[in-house]
Amino acid sequence: MDIFEGRQAIRERLLSDATHRMKNIMGGISGFAALILKDLDEGSHHYPLVERIQENVIRLDQFLLDVMTLVRERTMYSETIDLPSTVRDVCVNHYADPADDNPDYPFKIESSPSRIPFRADPLLIRNGLYHALQIVDALSSKIETLRIESDDAAVSLRYIFVCDKSLNALKEDILAGLGSIESVDIQLSLAVCLKLMRMHQGEVQIDHLDGKRWIFLLRFSLNDR
Amino acid sequence: MDIFEGRQAIRERLLSDATHRMKNIMGGISGFAALILKDLDEGSHHYPLVERIQENVIRLDQFLLDVMTLVRERTMYSETIDLPSTVRDVCVNHYADPADDNPDYPFKIESSPSRIPFRADPLLIRNGLYHALQIVDALSSKIETLRIESDDAAVSLRYIFVCDKSLNALKEDILAGLGSIESVDIQLSLAVCLKLMRMHQGEVQIDHLDGKRWIFLLRFSLNDR
Numbered sequence: 001m002d003i004f005e006g007r008q009a010i011r012e013r014l015l016s017d018a019t020h021r022m023k024n025i026m027g028g029i030s031g032f033a034a035l036i037l038k039d040l041d042e043g044s045h046h047y048p049l050v051e052r053i054q055e056n057v058i059r060l061d062q063f064l065l066d067v068m069t070l071v072r073e074r075t076m077y078s079e080t081i082d083l084p085s086t087v088r089d090v091c092v093n094h095y096a097d098p099a100d101d102n103p104d105y106p107f108k109i110e111s112s113p114s115r116i117p118f119r120a121d122p123l124l125i126r127n128g129l130y131h132a133l134q135i136v137d138a139l140s141s142k143i144e145t146l147r148i149e150s151d152d153a154a155v156s157l158r159y160i161f162v163c164d165k166s167l168n169a170l171k172e173d174i175l176a177g178l179g180s181i182e183s184v185d186i187q188l189s190l191a192v193c194l195k196l197m198r199m200h201q202g203e204v205q206i207d208h209l210d211g212k213r214w215i216f217l218l219r220f221s222l223n224d225r
Numbered sequence: 226m227d228i229f230e231g232r233q234a235i236r237e238r239l240l241s242d243a244t245h246r247m248k249n250i251m252g253g254i255s256g257f258a259a260l261i262l263k264d265l266d267e268g269s270h271h272y273p274l275v276e277r278i279q280e281n282v283i284r285l286d287q288f289l290l291d292v293m294t295l296v297r298e299r300t301m302y303s304e305t306i307d308l309p310s311t312v313r314d315v316c317v318n319h320y321a322d323p324a325d326d327n328p329d330y331p332f333k334i335e336s337s338p339s340r341i342p343f344r345a346d347p348l349l350i351r352n353g354l355y356h357a358l359q360i361v362d363a364l365s366s367k368i369e370t371l372r373i374e375s376d377d378a379a380v381s382l383r384y385i386f387v388c389d390k391s392l393n394a395l396k397e398d399i400l401a402g403l404g405s406i407e408s409v410d411i412q413l414s415l416a417v418c419l420k421l422m423r424m425h426q427g428e429v430q431i432d433h434l435d436g437k438r439w440i441f442l443l444r445f446s447l448n449d450r
Contacts (some may be wrong), residue, residue, distance in 0.1 A: 010412070011295070011416075014295065014413055014416055015295065015296070016294065016367060017413070018288055018291060018292050018294075018295075019415060021288060022288045022289070022292075025281045025284050025285045025288070026281075026285065028281045029254065029278050029281045029282070029285075030279050030282075032274045032275070032277050033278065033368075036271050036273055036274050036275070039271070041413040043234065046261050046264070046271075046326045049257045049260055049261050050254065050261070051256070052257050053254050053278065055259065056250045056251075056253045056257075057254070059250050060247055060250045060251065060254075063243055063246060063247045063250070064247070066243060067240065067243050067244075070236070070239065070240065070243075071240070071292075105283075125391075129391075153387075167363075183417050187235070187239060188239055188242070188243060191239055193234075216240075216449055
């Protein structure tokens with residue numbers, strides 16, 4: 001069935017080209033919407049409709065990134081980012097309106113060392129971190145801490161969270177790959193997260209810490225990078 | 226790299242689900258645009274902008290179908306269609322505004338027998354025929370005839386067209402799979418067409434007929450269907 005057998009480079013190029021063009025078309029839609037919005041009063045009854053168009057383009061862009069992540073074989077681009085800043089940025093963006101007076105918003109993020117240079121596709125790694133947060137959010141009643149640590153061999157992100165249910169079944173599912181998780185949203189998040197981690201020599205794990213506390217672990221190997 | 230190894234059903238379901246949701250979001254954009262358009266004069270300077278939004282959604286939908294065709298393993302749905310009617314329909318839609326007084330518009334389509342029941346995913350097969358036409362259009366200076374024939378073993382569509390250049394290189398490319406065709410549009414069309422044909426037990430071939438006339442052949446096997 002695979003017409004690209006032995007021609008992965010062609011497949012990747014065509015998918016990459018089609019993605020760019022879809023992004024351009026979506027950019028066009030946003031642009032036309034912005035032109036209309038510029039002329040409108042906020043009170044105009046067209047205003048919320050045009051805003052909905054813009055919101056839908058953003059959602060579409062997210063799905064496109066996810067789908068392309070699932071079907072592509074490798075990262076096409078990478079640069080050195082500071083991992084703790086990226087993690088903080090994704091966490092803060094993920095939750096609406098941080099409380100200005102809360103330095104631990106949305107939860108405590110600890111990093112050791114405080115800066116960790118990390119080679120990755122910035123767009124993809126942000127998407128992976130976004131989906132990791134979606135997963136932990138869905139599993140937990142509360143996220144306590146996110147600990148980022150680096151040594152010579154690996155970088156690890158430990159999301160420590162409280163969960164009232166037993167996570168053994170899910171843990172097995174995750175270790176086995178995907179499996180019988182019910183929510184399609186979480187399945188998609190998990191699939192994208194797993195794929196992105198592998199694209200960056202990373203892996204996903206769930207471990208029990210104590211009592212009702214669990215660790216969702218993203219671990220990137222620093223060898224062969 | 227493939228987190229779906231041995232879990233093709235999960236992969237197909239997730240891709241299918243993500244596609245449906247992208248289509249819903251695009252439907253939303255079209256719907257909001259239609260609501261705005263309903264209120265507007267054709268003379269309003271917003272009118273063409275909203276129309277462009279709608280056109281872009283249609284182009285996006287086409288790319289989404291193409292990308293999903295390239296990455297999916299199998300058809301999910303099939304029904305019995307009449308192949309000659311579908312072919313005629315796609316050909317007429319492909320060219321703008323048929324001349325009312327020309328029974329052979331856009332070119333002569335002959336079918337023997339006149340009706341050929343054919344089991345396929347109607348959306349996918351139409352997309353395959355659309356791309357086949359894109360390819361033949363790009364290769365030819367003129368399409369003369371499209372001959373649809375059916376016997377017990379196979380259904381074949383022969384696009385007979387005139388081409389001033391030698392097609393040997395392209396012919397080899399097509400037989401080999403893809404290769405060194407320069408235009409990305411045609412590469413995408415060819416990749417989608419090849420993939421769709423294989424999904425429906427079909428194959429693509431280019432043969433020399435005589436002089437400057439060539440045959441672009443789509444052949445569907447009727448065994449194992």
